Amino acid sequence: MSAVIEENVGSLADVTSGAINIKDVVKIYDPDGAAVMAVDHCSIDIPAGEICMIVGPSGCGKTTLLNAIAGFHDITSGSIHLDGELLCGPGKPQAKPGSDRIVVFQNGALFPWKTNLDNIAFGPMMVGNQSKAEIYDKARSMMADAGLSGTENNFPGEVSSGLRRRVEIVRALMNDPKVLLFDEPYRALDSLTKSVMHEALLEIYYRNKVTIFFITHDLEEAIFLGHRLIIMSSRPCKPKKIMEVDIPHPRDYSVLTSPRFRELMNEAKDVVHEEAQKAFDAGEKEG
Amino acid sequence: MSISKFTDKLFSRATLRGIFAIGIFMVFWEVGARSEEWFGYRFPFIGLVPPPTDVFVSWSGLIADPSYWQSWYMSFLRVFGGFLAAMVVGIPLGLFMAINKSFYGMAFPSFEVLRPIPPLAWVPASIIFWPTQELSIAFVTFLGAFYTIVINVLGGAKSINKQFLQAAQSMGASQWDMFRRIVLPATLPSIVVGSAVGMGITWEVVVAAEMISGGGSSGGGAGGGLGFFIWSSYVGGSYEQIIVGMISIGIAGYISSELLRQLGGLLTPWLKTR
Secondary structure (H helix, E strand, O other): OOHHHHHHOOOOOOOOOOOEEEEEEEEEEOOOOOOEEEEEEEEEEEOOOOEEEEEOOOOOOHHHHHHHHHOOOEOOEEEEEEOOEEEEEOOEOEOOOOOOEEEEOOOOOOOOOOOHHHHHHHHHHHHOOOOHHHHHHHHHHHHHHOOOOOOOOOOHHHOOHHHHHHHHHHHHHOOOOOEEEEEOOOOOOOHHHHHHHHHHHHHHHHHOOOEEEEEEOOHHHHHHHOOEEEEEOOOOEOEEEEEEOOOOOOOOHHHHHOHHHHHHHHHHHHHHHHHHHHHHHHHHHHO | OOHHHHHHHHOOHHHHHHHHHHHHHHHHHHHHHOHHHHHOOOOOOHHHOOOHHHHHHHHHHHHOOHHHHHHHHHHHHHHHHHHHHHHHHHHHHHHHHHHOHHHHHHHHHHHHHHOOOOHHHHHHHHHHHOOOHHHHHHHHHHHHHHHHHHHHHHHHHHOOOHHHHHHHHHOOOOHHHHHHHHHHHHHHHHHHHHHHHHHHHHHHHHHHHHHHHOOOOOOOOOOOHHHHHHHHHHHHOOHHHHHHHHHHHHHHHHHHHHHHHHHHHHHOHHHHHO
């Protein structure tokens, strides 16, 4: 890691855009008359450049919140602002999807018919305010930075799942987003690949600081990556506990064995277990 | 593919196995067909079939006969004419049904009522309402491929991963970009599969249509296509030529499918990597 990165890695002071304000958001699904509350008066403030980890039991409505920010879903009430600008709220139930907020999906959404390089160049090519040569030069250099040299002309199906995820993150960053929205992107990876991916993600983050809204089940992942953990209650989803992760950045895998990491893990585990139990019990009643 | 790769493939174990199997089959056929002559006992079924040697003698006599090749040409013309028309009409129809809900609601029920009608059931009707026999045969072959292509395109376009569309939308793709760069390539594998299946049905249909309609307006055995070639051989009592016609159709169908497979492979290079 270069010296430049290490100097300002701890502070978010140099990040000027990407602050998200989620205020009193409610989302009620009403598919067949039986109203189901997925998100209940949820308020979260995420400062620009923060890695904010959203942890919660399965099906608690975390993804609903992410989709509302991305603009794939509407909200029932409340508001979401990005850098003070209204994304969705009163009079505008659904945000418009845009390249300032890019989602990295759980199962990956690289286009299998495009090579890795073409995938990465896709966003800027669609926007079309740079020349093709500029876009492809930038795509190549970003791939090189992320350790993806040599896979430019491969199709996504030809590389390992870990590399695919990295290609997808680079594709997201090519759009110069203010916010990256991760929906459990590493869920399907084995734990060894995961640990490599975590370090790679942090390295990419230190180089291009953007706000990261990261949904996960994995507490170790959450504490290792995040500035903050927001532990959600079981459905309906609302923040139950907010934990600051006071382990300084840059982090590497030695952090995992530090006493502070263990303490945070234990603290988080208690809260999460309680909510998971609640979700489980609720599930039994419904069934 | 380089020349050496091609010859490697040509003389590969798989090819030799195929040739070996065909050889074994020929031996059984010859023995069975000549059973009465050789053993004084006629094997059931196969004992009535002309032996392959006679078939090849008959075939070698036909190789130089332009009317035999004319039959190939006519059948190919009808198959590819009907098939291309089915692609031109079927692919846009399937795509449009997939992306437009109200059109789907209107078109799908009538489509599903027409689909189970076998193409051959259309022969009498199409002879009545098409001005020439040629057009009525082409129409029936068109129907053979049409339904399969539409169903495959529709299914493929409907099952596109929604996240591809969401990702493209987030990255600033317009409606037209989403159609051209996401929906179309994502449906391409289904188009290829539908076409390959449709091509097979087209050959089945064209032969029967030629037999029923008497080979088309170009008249006689010469212009009638391979189906009519078989039929007229049967009527003329030349059993060897029936077999020649059958094998010819097999080869013609294989060439058509292989052509489509190669073309499909070129269009969907990312599928080779799986």
